[in-house]
Amino acid sequence: MDQHKQNQSIIDELHEVGGTFERVFISNATNTTANQYSFKDILKVYNDKEIDILKIDIEGGEFESMDQILSVPICQILIEIHGGTVEKTLNIIQQIAKKDFYLFAHEVNGHVLQVGEYSFIHKSCFNHFGVIVYGRYLVDDE
Incomplete structure (x- = not known):
């Protein structure tokens, strides 16, 4: 789409x-x-x-659509977050992490510093992909 x-x-x-x-x-x-x-x-x-891999590049629409997206079983989310404030970007990253997704890669867009690519994997997919977790830092484990 x-x-x-x-x-x-x-x-x-x-x-x-x-x-x-x-x-x-x-x-x-x-x-x-x-x-x-x-x-x-x-x-x-x-x-x-359910979705194995979801690539999200919806030019800022991720902020209003994330609740809907996270209500569906997804194994991996590859998302480009567009142009929000640092706080807004951190909020969406933490929103994803609170749904048991772990960040495994990220990069800043070289052309527009307010845009970044983030890759997450859901904990239910760890065994399938042989994931070893060394730490978690986006949310507090309870």
Whole structure:
């Protein structure tokens, strides 16, 4: 799903691995006239109940959509967080971590310092991927 037009070669590669491409806007509520869909409604369209890897690059929409996204079983989240304040970015990272996701990689965008890429894995997927946890620092363990 993307709001921007994609190169045909990318779409062809998606089809080769059983993926699909739809040009839509992610929103809190579905409005088909405006081509806006909630995350949960997108999953219903494709009859998905869980996600192995979710790449999120929704140009700031992650702040309003994160509650919906985290309500679905996801193994890994790869997210680009756009342009919020340091506090806003930290809040969304902690929101993800509080749902038992562990940060395993991050990088700052070299062009726009307010944008960063963060990669998380859910603790339920540790055995599948052979994860060894050395520490946790985004939330307090209870």
